Amino acid sequence: MISSSQKRILSWLSKFSPDLEKSWDVTRDISLPGIADGLGVVRSALNLPLKKLQQSEMVFKRQAHVVGGGTRKRQVFHITDKGREFISKNDPTSVKKKQLGIFIGNRPSTGEIIGRDELISSLIKNIEKSSLLICGLPGIGKTTVVCELTNQLSKQGKTIRWANANEFSDLFDICKQWQLLDPLPKDTVALQDLIYNNSENEILIIDDINFISQRHIGPFEELSEKIVQSSKTRLIFIGREPMNHFPSIDKFQILPLEDQYGAQLLGEGQDLEDRLLISKRLGGHPLALQLYQPEFELPEQSANVQKYVEDTVLSNLGEQEKDSLNLLSMEPIPIISNNSLVSDCIGMFDEQALLRWSSNNLNVEVHHLIRNVRRSFIDTKKQKQIHQKLSEHWQSISRNVQEDMVLLFHQISSGNLNMVELIENHLSSISSNKSNFLAVLIEQALEQKPGSSDLHYFAAKVAAHRCELSILKHHIDKVDEKRKLELNLQLAYFEGRTEDAERIFLQSLDDKDPHTVNKLAISAASRRIDDRIFDQKIDDQLILDVKKYLSNIEINKINKEVKSAAIIAITVIKHSLALLESDVAGAEKLSISVGELGLEAESLMLVLRSKQQIFRLKNNEVSIQETIEFIDHAVSLQTNQIYSDSIRLNLVETLIPIDLKLANEQFQLLRKPDDSIRSDTYYRYAARWWLCKSYFYPSEKLTCLRESISIHKTAGCSRAAKTLESKLHSLI
Numbered sequence: 001m002i003s004s005s006q007k008r009i010l011s012w013l014s015k016f017s018p019d020l021e022k023s024w025d026v027t028r029d030i031s032l033p034g035i036a037d038g039l040g041v042v043r044s045a046l047n048l049p050l051k052k053l054q055q056s057e058m059v060f061k062r063q064a065h066v067v068g069g070g071t072r073k074r075q076v077f078h079i080t081d082k083g084r085e086f087i088s089k090n091d092p093t094s095v096k097k098k099q100l101g102i103f104i105g106n107r108p109s110t111g112e113i114i115g116r117d118e119l120i121s122s123l124i125k126n127i128e129k130s131s132l133l134i135c136g137l138p139g140i141g142k143t144t145v146v147c148e149l150t151n152q153l154s155k156q157g158k159t160i161r162w163a164n165a166n167e168f169s170d171l172f173d174i175c176k177q178w179q180l181l182d183p184l185p186k187d188t189v190a191l192q193d194l195i196y197n198n199s200e201n202e203i204l205i206i207d208d209i210n211f212i213s214q215r216h217i218g219p220f221e222e223l224s225e226k227i228v229q230s231s232k233t234r235l236i237f238i239g240r241e242p243m244n245h246f247p248s249i250d251k252f253q254i255l256p257l258e259d260q261y262g263a264q265l266l267g268e269g270q271d272l273e274d275r276l277l278i279s280k281r282l283g284g285h286p287l288a289l290q291l292y293q294p295e296f297e298l299p300e301q302s303a304n305v306q307k308y309v310e311d312t313v314l315s316n317l318g319e320q321e322k323d324s325l326n327l328l329s330m331e332p333i334p335i336i337s338n339n340s341l342v343s344d345c346i347g348m349f350d351e352q353a354l355l356r357w358s359s360n361n362l363n364v365e366v367h368h369l370i371r372n373v374r375r376s377f378i379d380t381k382k383q384k385q386i387h388q389k390l391s392e393h394w395q396s397i398s399r400n401v402q403e404d405m406v407l408l409f410h411q412i413s414s415g416n417l418n419m420v421e422l423i424e425n426h427l428s429s430i431s432s433n434k435s436n437f438l439a440v441l442i443e444q445a446l447e448q449k450p451g452s453s454d455l456h457y458f459a460a461k462v463a464a465h466r467c468e469l470s471i472l473k474h475h476i477d478k479v480d481e482k483r484k485l486e487l488n489l490q491l492a493y494f495e496g497r498t499e500d501a502e503r504i505f506l507q508s509l510d511d512k513d514p515h516t517v518n519k520l521a522i523s524a525a526s527r528r529i530d531d532r533i534f535d536q537k538i539d540d541q542l543i544l545d546v547k548k549y550l551s552n553i554e555i556n557k558i559n560k561e562v563k564s565a566a567i568i569a570i571t572v573i574k575h576s577l578a579l580l581e582s583d584v585a586g587a588e589k590l591s592i593s594v595g596e597l598g599l600e601a602e603s604l605m606l607v608l609r610s611k612q613q614i615f616r617l618k619n620n621e622v623s624i625q626e627t628i629e630f631i632d633h634a635v636s637l638q639t640n641q642i643y644s645d646s647i648r649l650n651l652v653e654t655l656i657p658i659d660l661k662l663a664n665e666q667f668q669l670l671r672k673p674d675d676s677i678r679s680d681t682y683y684r685y686a687a688r689w690w691l692c693k694s695y696f697y698p699s700e701k702l703t704c705l706r707e708s709i710s711i712h713k714t715a716g717c718s719r720a721a722k723t724l725e726s727k728l729h730s731l732i
Contacts, residue, residue: 005045005049006053008045010087012085013059014677021078026064026065028068028350030078032050032075032692034361035077036224037109037110038288043351044293048099057080058079060077069633072248079678101154102154102160103506104178104179105178105205106163108207114264114265115257116148117708120145123149131234131249132236132237132249132250133250133252135667137254138368139160140285141254142254152288154204163207166208168332168405168436180194183298187709188467191666193706196231199233200233203236205237206238209239215439221245221246259284260276262551263276263278266278283305291353297312299311305369306376312322313370326350326386327342328364329374329375330390338400339403350364353518389416391416404434406428413444414447420452423438424454427461431675443459453483471496473491475487476491485504496714496719498718501718508520509521509552515557515558517554521552525546525549526573527717529546532719534691547577571593574590575591575608575611587612591608603637603638604643607634607638613626618654627651631648631651635647635649648669649689652667663695672689675694699701702728708724
């Protein structure tokens, strides 16, 4: 007779291909921990049913390498042909039910939920009316409850987006996990607009929201207030107590399991009376029950769960193994298991249910309850030593961007004397995938060195990159006078104070060497030409400003090694100026002169001539079709992607007021903004791209406009930003 638990094991194993039977590398899902996680039972509960299934020749076991589970061979289980035949005839759950809804994001895989039916029913009723805040102790089953809730909501046809937070997460990171849009805007208000206007009737989930730092929590609070007040979108935030944020969201406390359900979680390997006693002694705490092994001595009634973990669960670990667990416990985020300093111990820790895995079984962290216990036993001096050891490890291996930030976290946490220089090395390549980390890490560094002018400058730079004006202002006064000028210029751009910005810019030229003055003047002239909206009438002041910047340039004082590039940049500016003044003949002379300068001269000459062609189109001197053919030819000969995108974007801007459908066709040929490209010129391209998109996607219009405004400000184009803000306000 096959028991229900044996059927569930067979049903689980039948999901995996027979091809795995001969493979050396196998998924964690067919190891004992993976099966237990998949079925939602304790590991010890699987021993007896697996043994009986092997005796009946429905399952066999072997040794294999579990991907992500360390280097040692581990025991894995496969269903036999006999087992597959049985389950196909006797288990209706083996036939996949059609899912009406859609799951998006890194939703964890959990097994059957036990003892939460009434709670799930209550949550389903409440989410029809409002968003939910799910709270409880670590390991109490918050994530499991919400996973089951989403299973039920999926049957109603809901779209469910899942994100997992950590102490570095910001709204951009969460929206990226939710896969709301590609590319995503970076501006937090634009992101809030996107969520509010484009996620109607969807369920948006953030697990571990309690980890989000004070540095990043503000936009989440603003979002929750906005959605709770007037949106059909539903938020589900999951976090451990104390949870003092989000007062407007209904809070639900997850309580321990009743003993009858705790006994059920323990499986059928022991008498019911014994299982009821175990559940009672462990307070019905699901993770404590999952950690339980028959050889463990039971604590006294109502014993503290953390004390039980340290005194009983971890008592069988040797000192070296505890040291390894400490190292893994001090990692700030889930890490790729194979890259861990203690990768050799991952398999052992997994077998003892000490780990929590990502949905793809590649990233791992210590269960938060166990991590909290281990961290509580490590004093400050020892913590610094562990961080130093981990920083040496991450320094020694090849890393991705996220792991670069993990390394920096350990370097700062270890009290590295060179932390200022280490942080500075990352400032030249701030991206949206790094700025959330850097913002938090610099704050952590400031806790150690609160008077550091350098760190306050770094914090202000990151805030400026993220368009966080209040944080930028907070740090400016703590920066030395020399660098304060640069930050005040950025602030003036953000706040649209063009006269102040002009005054500060001219002041910044004082006491600069001629090479730097030339470089700044060329940059300012280029920026001023782009500081307008494409359908905006040209004003005389723009032309005067550009000529004034150019007058500051002394060609004979430009460094020899960059002289050719500088002359080309000046020529390009003069060419744009000629077209602004309707001097087509002068523009043609300049484009010819560029062709004689070398340095990608032919392709750059085509860029200039494409502008001349578009000028003729605006003046009805050539047809749309002729212009499109010219642009296609010019783009085909470009080796520089920025050049080719800029050429076509000029055409899109020109076509928008003439033929919106044709403009959209050309827009679709453009490359989406790439956050890894860092230059003021490219920022301005991205700002224009988002503005153009606002014409083609009405449902995203506000989001696109806000993002365009934000990038224009970052690029120093405050006039364009101010014009777009007026346009935005007319739409709200």
